[in-house]
Structures are given as structure tokens and as C-alpha cells.
Amino acid sequence: MLYIYGLILFLSLGYGALMASYCFFWARLAPSFLNPNYQPKKKISIVLAARNEEEHIESCLRSLLAQDYPPELMEIVLVDDHSEDATRSIAQGFQDDRLQIIALQKGLGKKAALAQAIAAAQGEYLLFTDADCQLPPLWAKQLCFPMEQENMQFVAAPVLFSYHNRFLEKAQALDFMGMMAITGAGINGQYMRMCNGANMAYPKARYIELNGFAGMDQLASGDDMLFLQKVAEKYPQQITFVKSLEAAVQTPAVQTYAAFWRQRLRWSSKSGAYKDRRTELQLGLVWAFSCSLFISSIALFFGFSPYWVLGQWALKALADYGLLSSASRFFQRRQLLRIFWPALLAHLLYIVLVGTASLFPQNYQWKGRSWR
Template structure:
């Protein structure tokens, strides 16, 4: 039993150390303020969709409200064989928004990764040098492109990672998802601040077509169902890290919708976790292992306490250290992305380790379903 106590304690210390290091990294990462310079950068907004009829109106409306010259951006929507009214919604919007340059294409499946196929489908017809990807369930801030433009002009980066936050309703299940989103965003910012970046979100990710081609595109990544964002980023960081930057700015933060169905959330998280098997970054691999071990340790300690194998005080001390480390990381991310809006995820912090352990194990040994399709790891 002494060995078990030591293992639990060692994993907890390792976990807290990782998160405190990430916390310090967020402070090192400069917050970027838009300069309101004259726009010159051309963007091709690439949006892979499948069955997004309920979300497309809000996304299209946010595109119409972008404060950026219409001649400097285009919108390319790649439909991955939707069975709902997504195309009709787009066509109706197009009729009343003629000043915008938009294209609606059907996806061409060549690999086991629909999103990579969709992006590859769009690349040959781009009219602008910059690709900027987002998702069908997102809402774009009005100064989104302008902020990216200013950052690109100042830093001369060729790949830029932007922040993402959930648009939630006032209920516990959405707050539960927000907990994970803030933790992931805090991890993303902290790792970039420590010059160990490895994570991004395709809902807010930009790169030049020239740099994408220079990297060899998705070559070597097509065996993974996901990874059009994270694995491409890690490929870039491995080859030319000086060309990659993180845009830490509330003005560039994209909102994505929380999910209302537990099964869909579980499948989405398994899909995300499955990418970790393709990580080329040793720091990312180490962090993923420590996070999984921490969640498994706390869940195991809790079960042992119920069976009177370990003291409740020991379980409480593990939870307290974990919660404190989680909270300070999320607190810093929350201040930037949600303006410090009240967020105290006590109940979620008890449930989340079990949820995370299940998704991690399923990602390692099984597949997942997404948008009505089954995928293998």
C-alpha cells in the first residue's frame, strides 16, 4: 500500500508541475492588440461541413458582419455529403449577400479523413494566399480577419493558431464542456508561451498555401481520421517552428457551440483524443500520459476509499491539489477568452476525471462515431 500511496503522490506532483509550467507560459505569451492597419492580406475561409443546417445561419450571419474588405476574402464551403438542408440554407443566404465571394463544393473522399479531404478539395481553387479554417457550428467575431491581418503583418508568421471558446447556455452540462475547453485553451497558450507549442483547433487556424505545400501538406497524416489541425501544426513545428505563432487576442476568438447530447460529446472527445496517437511532439506525449494517469489515479483512489482501502483524507488531498492546478490554468484562460466571467467548476471537477479516463481508453483501443459515420483509430 505504501507503493500505491507513493505512485498516487508522484503522479499528482507531476501533474501539478506540468500545469504550473503551462500557467507560467500563458503570462509569457504576449497579448496582441489589433493595430487597425489598412487591410492588405487576402484570406480564403475554408469551412468543411456535414449536416450543419441548424448552425449555418449563425455562421453565415457572422461572415456577413466581418469588418474586412469583401474583395480581400472568399468563403469556400465544402459539403461532406450532408443529408439535411445545409446547401439550401447556403443558397438562400447567397441570394441576399451577393457582394461576398463564396463557393459551395461537394467533398471528394480520397482518404479516411473527411476534413483533410475537404481542405485538399479547396486548396487548388484558392484565390488568396492565406487559408483560414473554421467549422460549421462556429460564430466569427467581427474583427477576426483584421486581427489576423495585423498579427501577420507584424510577426511575418506563415502559420497562426487562434483561440476558441464555447458558446454555452446556463446549464451544468454546458459548463462541464466549458471546463475542458478552457483547460485545452490554457494548455495551448501555455505551451506556446513556453516555446513548446503542440496544440490548436481547426475552428480557428490559418496558414499560407505556400507554407502548406512546403510542408508536404497532409502527407504522412492521412492514416488518422482527424489531425487536419493538430498533426499539421506539429509537422510545421517539427520542420520550421520559427514560422508558427499563436494569436493571443480576444478580438480573434472564435465561438463554437456546446453540444446537448452526452453521447455526441463522448464521441467528439474520443475523436480528439485519438489524434494523440499521432503526436510527434515528445512534450505533448508526456503531458497526455500524465493527464491520463492523473485522472485514472484519482478515480482509482476514490474507489479504494469507498472500499476502505485508503483514507478519505488522502483522496481529498489528491483532489485538492488537482483542482487547484486545474483552476489556476482555467482562471487565466477564462480571463482572456470570457472576460473573467464567473466560473467555478466544482461539480465538474469531480466527474471529469472519470469522463476523461473513459475517452482516453476508448481512443487508445477503439473507434468512434461522428456525424453518422464510424471511424477506426
């Protein structure tokens, strides 16, 4: 029993220290403000893949075409990944010379579509988003400024979930807001490099130099974090996170628990391909601590010490609330903290179940296709 208590103590202290470091480096990360005199001089290509996005593609393209960026220096390259709905016809309804619509010719899936879009792109900088996102007017400038003025070779930026008055959607929005704080903290502290493919940018020259998405072809996703880790190997000091609401894109939260499960399983499927062992170690620590808390909570009914369980729950609550409170203030989403306590329990179950399921190869559905 002494070994069990020792393991719980080790995992608890590790989790507390990790969350404290996220809070510290998120607070230390300075907000990004555009120089009012900044005038972009580089041509950009906004690339995105779309499959069965008829509900969102119009609003997404409208927000892209409304960017406060010189029209002559901007293009949008949209690749339709064999959509089975009206996605392509809606996109073709836009009469704007900046928009180029291409049908995917070779392969299936997001990485194949993005590779074709990048090949057609004429811009020096590549900006990435998803076809279901809404983008603020200064988004393009916010992502280009660090590359053009500070020579950054990879730029990550926040993704937030839009939501309605349902617990599932609010819980996703709260969880992902915290993930954005962790993403910014990890990049700022240079000890965990994560990003989201719905909001990132890098020079096209880096894509060519690093042989694009080669080495991750077997995965449905990975165009974001796995490529970031490629860049980090060669340019570790030239990666940044844009901490700004003007750079934050919004995407809808999924509507059902089944869709949530599929989404998170897809995201976790690429974790085994990470080359950054520090990222793997941190994700593993969070999962192991969550498992220990889950098991010890059940063990209460079999005589396990309630003081240890209460101590673990108190630690998780304090650590998680500290990070989420700071993130909610910055992202102006304090109202999400009203569901903190039920979301805390849901988050534990989600980490344990999805983390455990990701250890075993399995098929999952994405955009009407089956992936492994």
C-alpha cells in the same frame, strides 16, 4: 505499499508542476492588440467544410461575410461534404461574389473537403473555421496580422463553447476555456503545440511545401494538430497564439452525453499519431495522475490512507482552479466558475474514461458516418 505511495507522489508532483507551468506561460502570453493603422494587403481564403449543418450554416456565413477585411482581398471557399439536409441550398441563397460553394468530388470527410477547398483557394493566406461557428468582425484581421507583419507560419486562436443553462453545456464551456489557456501557454512556452481546426491560419505555401495532409489520411480528424506539428518541425519559432477576444470564435456545446462521448473519443483518436513526444508525455501525465486519483479514491473504502487522497484532491482543485480562474477573467466567463466543484469531479471521470478508451481501437460515429 511504499512503491504505490511513491508513484502517487511522483504523479502528483508532476501534475502540479505541469499545471503551474501552464498558469505561468498563459499569464506571460501578452494579449494581442491590432495596430489601428493596420491595412491588410494580402488576399485571404477562408476555407471550411460543411456536412449536415443546416442549423448553423446561415449564421456562420453571415459572420464571415461581415468581416472587417477588404472585400477585394477576401474569398470564402465552402465545400459541401455530401450533406443530407438543406446545408447546400441555404449556402446557395447567399448572393455574394466572395462566396464559392463546391461539392466534394473525391473522398469523404473533413480532410478531403478541406483539401479540395485549399486546391481551389486563390488567397495567399488560408484561414480555417467550422460551419457551426460564429466569428467576431475583426477575426480575419487578427489572424492575418501575425502572418503579414511578423512572418508567422502558423497562427492558432481561441475557440469557446456557447452554452445554455444545462450542466453538461456549462461543464464543456469551462473545460474548453481551460484548454484554450493550455493551448496558448504551450505555444508560448514552446513545449506543447496544440490548436483547434475551428480557428487557425497559415500561408498556403506551407500547405504545399509540407505536402498537405499526407500521412494522416487514416484519421477522421487531425487536419489541425497533426498539420501544426508538421509546421513546428520546420518552423518552430514561427508559431503563435492570438490571445484576443476579437479572435475567439464560438461553437455550440454538444447537447447529450452520448454526443459528448463520441466527440471526445474522436478527438482522442489522433493522439497516437502525434510526432511531438512532449505533447504525448504531458497528455499521458494528466491521464496517469487522474487514474491514480480515481483508483485511490475508490481504495478509501478498502483502508487506503485518506490523507493521500485528500492531498491529491486538494492539489487538483488548486491547480485546476488557478488556471481556470485566470482563463475566465481573460475570456470574461467568470460565471462558469460557479460549477467548478461538480465539474472537477466530472472532469476526472471524463479524463479517466475517455483516455482509457482511446488506448483501444474502436469505431465511433461522426456526422452520420462510422470511423475507426
